[in-house]
Amino acid sequence: MIDTIFIERGVVNHSRTQSIKSKFKNPTIIEVDRYQEVFNKRSQNFRIQKQNPALILAEKHDNFVLPAPSGFGLASTRNFYFSHMYNCIYDCRYCFLQGMYSSANYVIFVNFEDFFDEIEKSIKANGGQDLTFFSGYDCDSLAFENITGFAESILPLFKSYPKVDLEFRTKSVQLEPLKSGLPIANCIVAFSMMPEELAKRLDKKAPSIKRRINAIEKLAARGWPIGLRFDPLIYSKDWKQLYKGLLMEIMHRVPREAIHSISHGPLRYPKKMYQDITKLYPEELLFSLPMSENNGYVDYGVDVEKEMAEFLIKNLKNYVEEAKIFQCVVQT
Amino acid sequence: MVSDRSKVDVSNVEPTVCWVVALKSEAKPIISHFKLDHQSGNNIFPIYRNDKLGHSLIVSGVGQINAAAATTYLASESGSPPWAAWINLGIAGSMDGEIGKLYQGIKVTNPTKEKVFFPGYRFSKIVSLAEIQTLDYPKPVKKNGVLHDMEASGFIDFATRFSCNELVFSFKVVSDNSEQDMKLIDKMMVNSLIGNRLQQLDALLDKIFTLSKLEKQRLQIPDEVEEVLKQFHFSVTRRNQLIQKLRKWKIQFPNRSISDLVKEAKTAADVIRNIDDALTNLKFDWT
Numbered sequence A: 001m002i003d004t005i006f007i008e009r010g011v012v013n014h015s016r017t018q019s020i021k022s023k024f025k026n027p028t029i030i031e032v033d034r035y036q037e038v039f040n041k042r043s044q045n046f047r048i049q050k051q052n053p054a055l056i057l058a059e060k061h062d063n064f065v066l067p068a069p070s071g072f073g074l075a076s077t078r079n080f081y082f083s084h085m086y087n088c089i090y091d092c093r094y095c096f097l098q099g100m101y102s103s104a105n106y107v108i109f110v111n112f113e114d115f116f117d118e119i120e121k122s123i124k125a126n127g128g129q130d131l132t133f134f135s136g137y138d139c140d141s142l143a144f145e146n147i148t149g150f151a152e153s154i155l156p157l158f159k160s161y162p163k164v165d166l167e168f169r170t171k172s173v174q175l176e177p178l179k180s181g182l183p184i185a186n187c188i189v190a191f192s193m194m195p196e197e198l199a200k201r202l203d204k205k206a207p208s209i210k211r212r213i214n215a216i217e218k219l220a221a222r223g224w225p226i227g228l229r230f231d232p233l234i235y236s237k238d239w240k241q242l243y244k245g246l247l248m249e250i251m252h253r254v255p256r257e258a259i260h261s262i263s264h265g266p267l268r269y270p271k272k273m274y275q276d277i278t279k280l281y282p283e284e285l286l287f288s289l290p291m292s293e294n295n296g297y298v299d300y301g302v303d304v305e306k307e308m309a310e311f312l313i314k315n316l317k318n319y320v321e322e323a324k325i326f327q328c329v330v331q332t
Numbered sequence B: 001m002v003s004d005r006s007k008v009d010v011s012n013v014e015p016t017v018c019w020v021v022a023l024k025s026e027a028k029p030i031i032s033h034f035k036l037d038h039q040s041g042n043n044i045f046p047i048y049r050n051d052k053l054g055h056s057l058i059v060s061g062v063g064q065i066n067a068a069a070a071t072t073y074l075a076s077e078s079g080s081p082p083w084a085a086w087i088n089l090g091i092a093g094s095m096d097g098e099i100g101k102l103y104q105g106i107k108v109t110n111p112t113k114e115k116v117f118f119p120g121y122r123f124s125k126i127v128s129l130a131e132i133q134t135l136d137y138p139k140p141v142k143k144n145g146v147l148h149d150m151e152a153s154g155f156i157d158f159a160t161r162f163s164c165n166e167l168v169f170s171f172k173v174v175s176d177n178s179e180q181d182m183k184l185i186d187k188m189m190v191n192s193l194i195g196n197r198l199q200q201l202d203a204l205l206d207k208i209f210t211l212s213k214l215e216k217q218r219l220q221i222p223d224e225v226e227e228v229l230k231q232f233h234f235s236v237t238r239r240n241q242l243i244q245k246l247r248k249w250k251i252q253f254p255n256r257s258i259s260d261l262v263k264e265a266k267t268a269a270d271v272i273r274n275i276d277d278a279l280t281n282l283k284f285d286w287t
């Protein structure tokens, strides 16, 4: 899977570096001074690199916790995010990471404890309640868990702050450590969802919707609070039918009491990011469909966005109370 | 047995692989394997080509400055497209590497170590990966897993200006190590060190061609654009718009002819408007 690991000299002997290294069979190890040497190199080709990404193990020095971009997260709380990893093992065609980074290599910051210290500081500085921390803004929170063990390491911290929420956002059906651990009421496992027909085309390398729903069912049965993220909402000729089918399936399989929150957001990119992504995949159907520029963003336009949002809310009303439904329109 | 590359049908006259090789003795096996012809003329650096197979090769001479200059020269002489693969092939010193073994350099530093490169899509299933330190003069290697050469960093620094980093490769065959002194290296030995790796190089080239083709598909301007450009006057901005929009149009209407969009048009703006109309009225059909 991973044939090469670049390791910052400063973390070569870090115990987590050793443990991550041991998960791979005979990787080529190359030492580097700083991860940016590899990650930010000019003239990299994200698309080609994505076929065989390398792993980079590094130390994070600052900006451990950042305010979530406006529109990201749940409206009733103050939102922060942190990224112990950059990039993702999946290859969703709409993913904004492919327009944000020039490299498809995976970076893992091994100094988790520094993240935890800074998260604790932020919790204390913000009064210890009505806060949500998001993991998985620059990666999928759980997809690489069997390699990093990040979720397992961070859960005890949030267990001791029951009034502060932690969200793992994921498409992974890799359920450990959640499946075998006791549920924590303020730790939400939020799954990104879209109709199977669209996911087949767009969520490349990610588990199917069927498998995601199976995973949700299992975690809900264990008592973990579940988030559903319909973000981005993808338009199609028969979108109403497709989304209705998806919602019916979820409602049928996932008990409403398990739902912590539902959020939805339109497909939307800053103009430059849209241009970069479409240059990477000029043959991609998603980007050949009509989208227009509005206030520096490329999207489906207000009318379509509104219609889709209203449809979703209307169809979810009988499932969960409206206060649990949020709209996310990220302004990056 | 080594395959005969000259029998491969590559119906593409553009050079898709550009070789930069320091010594004639390193180049010889490649020249004969790919049936490259010497390009006559007053070349500053000797150039060999086989347009049918899409190969160009330049003999740069020793050292990173020569390698950089030859790379630039070959780019301009061959008119290499941005999807061309660039390969620096040669011999290198090692401490622990087996004599005759081929490596792909995936980290390359220049002599002052101020510059560091991470070139090439990695082909770890075909070739071992290594770090290369480019030096100004030959020096025995003191570290396991590291190779010493004299060209790679100069080559990569410039080749990555003509193609993307993932299509720039440095392949090195170990010529000396802690047990076999570099003084034993002669032309015959170099020739056979490279010649013995042709089969492995063929396997690498198969993969490299695939990547290069993928990149060509991504970057190539659709043929229809040229057709339309001939008929109307387009400003630079409109030309770029045309390229982008026609790509989308082709995805949506792979079987339709561009003449549908052009026949009623009187100006470049009309053409763009026609494409916009066709795209705007689309139904988002994913099936």
Ligand code: SF4
Binding pocket: A087, A088, A089, A090, A091, A092, A094, A095, A096, A097, A138, A139, A140, A170, A171, A206
């Ligand atoms: S799962 Fe999320 S982070 Fe990963 S590729 Fe898909 S959209 Fe991007």
